[in-house]
Amino acid sequence: MHDVIVIGAGLAGLRCAGLLSARGLDVVVLEATDAVGGRQRTDIVDGFRLDRGFQVLNPAYPALRRSVDLDALALGSFPVGVRVRTAEGMAELRHPLRYPLSIAASLRSGLVNTRDAVALARWVAPALVHPLSRLARNDVAVREAWDAVGLSGPLRTAVLEPFLAGVLAESRGETSNAFARLLVRYFALGRPGLPAQGIAAVPEQLAAHARAAGADIRLGAGAERISARGEEIRVEVSEGDSVNAARVVVAVGPDAVTDLTGLARPAMNGLQTWWFAAAEPPTASALLTVDGRGRGPVVNTVVMTRTVPSYAPAGRHLIAATCLLPRGTDPAEENEVRRHLSEIWGADISAWELIRRDDIADALPAQPAPLGAARSPRYAERLYVAGDHRDTASIQGALASGERAARAVLSDAGSSSRAASLHR
The missing domain is CATH 3.90.660.20 (Protoporphyrinogen oxidase, mitochondrial; domain 2)
Known part of the structure; x- marks a missing residue:
């Protein structure tokens, strides 16, 4: 019997498996497809x-x-900025602190006026100094937050709205304002x-770390059913023998997480x-x-x-x-x-x-307002759930969720001192 079965070799599952294996646990990862990565392929x-x-x-x-x-x-x-097709032609807006010579061109573009610039600064500033928990207080949809700070001109309609539509995968402005601010903070601080x-290099590196620590990653091994049997949990595998472990972490996509756990399908x-x-x-x-x-x-x-x-x-x-x-x-x-x-x-x-x-x-x-706290990985006795749908809709959220699941497993297994050593 294994210590832990991790179902799903996406970012959350691989991060969890790597941390658990590095702490000496016997971990097997079951992945239904022919490669690691989940959505990062x-x-x-x-x-x-x-x-x-x-x-x-x-x-x-x-x-x-x-x-x-x-x-x-x-x-x-990528350069930190955006090109915008306007009725007059093509305009460019770049990060003013990283590209100070671009400021004059931005002002001439017709996309930035004083009122919008001040409103955008009012909207962004809290994200640069406050943690997400503070930003999430009294959270509203991002469109309501922009209305509240007076952001209504072309900087909103021609730049922010189309840009964030591709980032958030929705164009109605229904996403949590706290989450949108968090993403803008990351864009401001990093260079995406x-x-x-290719993006698959990220999960491939995580998988290599997990294997080096001792994890057994099995591809083409789809989990079909989870059942408790005394002090162990059995996972039935498609076209293969069932696998038993003391604990199971479910780190799969929206349809599979519902099939395996009964949780409502994430929007x-x-x-x-x-x-x-x-x-x-x-x-x-x-x-x-x-x-x-x-x-x-x-x-x-x-x-x-x-x-x-x-x-x-x-x-x-x-x-x-x-x-x-x-x-x-x-x-x-x-x-x-x-x-x-x-x-x-x-x-x-x-x-x-x-x-x-x-x-x-x-x-x-989907990340609608109000933004809730990251969900606990504990779902049932010795059963855990991980994934960005339990945190924030991002690579950051997936990895952080995998880390929390690993901490919970180690703590529940009686390894509190080891759990405390994991990054928080």
């Missing part, structure tokens, strides 16, 4: 590296810095980017990403580009190879375009996406080759 298609949907990695996440060797990822960093080998937001190959890029800029005119269906687009050249074969470029994927509505079609991209870039894109379209219905857990 990368495929090689015709020499292009395609993540499962457009993703970014923010080195400012505290749990990420605790979990992986960032230098080994060889991160390519991507590993040279999720969806995104659709289109991957195009081109011989020539539409711009020399590496900035993420949005449409400030309120048109759709594309919420953002970027030339990936300006930041991570390794995402494409030599002499080719990779362009990503992301749309929202709301439940109950028809997804965007290729002709709509191409039309909109041509408008955004101001270029003829008819020669671009569509490599793949990713419809990710469960891209991110």
Whole structure:
């Protein structure tokens, strides 16, 4: 019998397994698919590296810095700013402290006025000095918070709303204001980017750490049922023998967590990403580009190879375009996406080759207001649940949830002194 079974080899499960194995526990990880990573997967298609949907990695996440060797990822960093298609042309807004020479251009763009700038400062400032628990007091939807500080001009409608729509996977402004502020803090403090080998390099590094510590990671081993049997828990595995352990951590996606535990399915937001190959890029800029005119269906687009050249074969470029994927509505079609991209870039894109379209219905857990405290990993006797749906909808939330689950397991197993040594 094992000490712990971790079901799911996504970020939360791998982080939990690595910490438990490093403390001497006998851990087996059951993963239903053919690779680790969960939503953080990368495929090689015709020499292009395609993540499962457009993703970014923010080195400012505290749990990420605790979990992986960032230098080994060889991160390519996006510029901290955004390009905006306006009725007059293309404008750029960059982080004013990192790019002070860009301030004059930002003021000339017509997207920034004094009232909006003051309102944005009032909205952002608390996030830079207060912890999330303080920000979450009297939490409201982000649209209500922007109304309250007087943020109503083009900086909101043409920049923040389209930018955050792609980050939060929703465009109605229903997301928790506290969570939106937290993300903006991370953007302000870090330089989001991507590993040279794709986003999958993060879970692959976590898996390597867990295996080095002694964890047994079994791929193609889908958990079908969990049942308590005296002092042990049995996990029945598809097309394999059942596995027994003293404790089980469930770190799986929304459908599987309901099937295995009976927990209500977490509400999720969806995104659709289109991957195009081109011989020539539409711009020399590496900035993420949005449409400030309120048109759709594309919420953002970027030339990936300006930041991570390794995402494409030599002499080719990779362009990503992301749309929202709301439940109950028809997804965007290729002709709509191409039309909109041509408008955004101001270029003829008819020669671009569509490599793949990713419809990710469960891209991110919904994070409506009011933002609740991170949920306890303890679900039942010797049964634990981990994942970003138990924390915040982010890589930070997934890793932090895995850490909390590991602490709870160690504490409940009578290893309080070891649990206290884990990062908090």
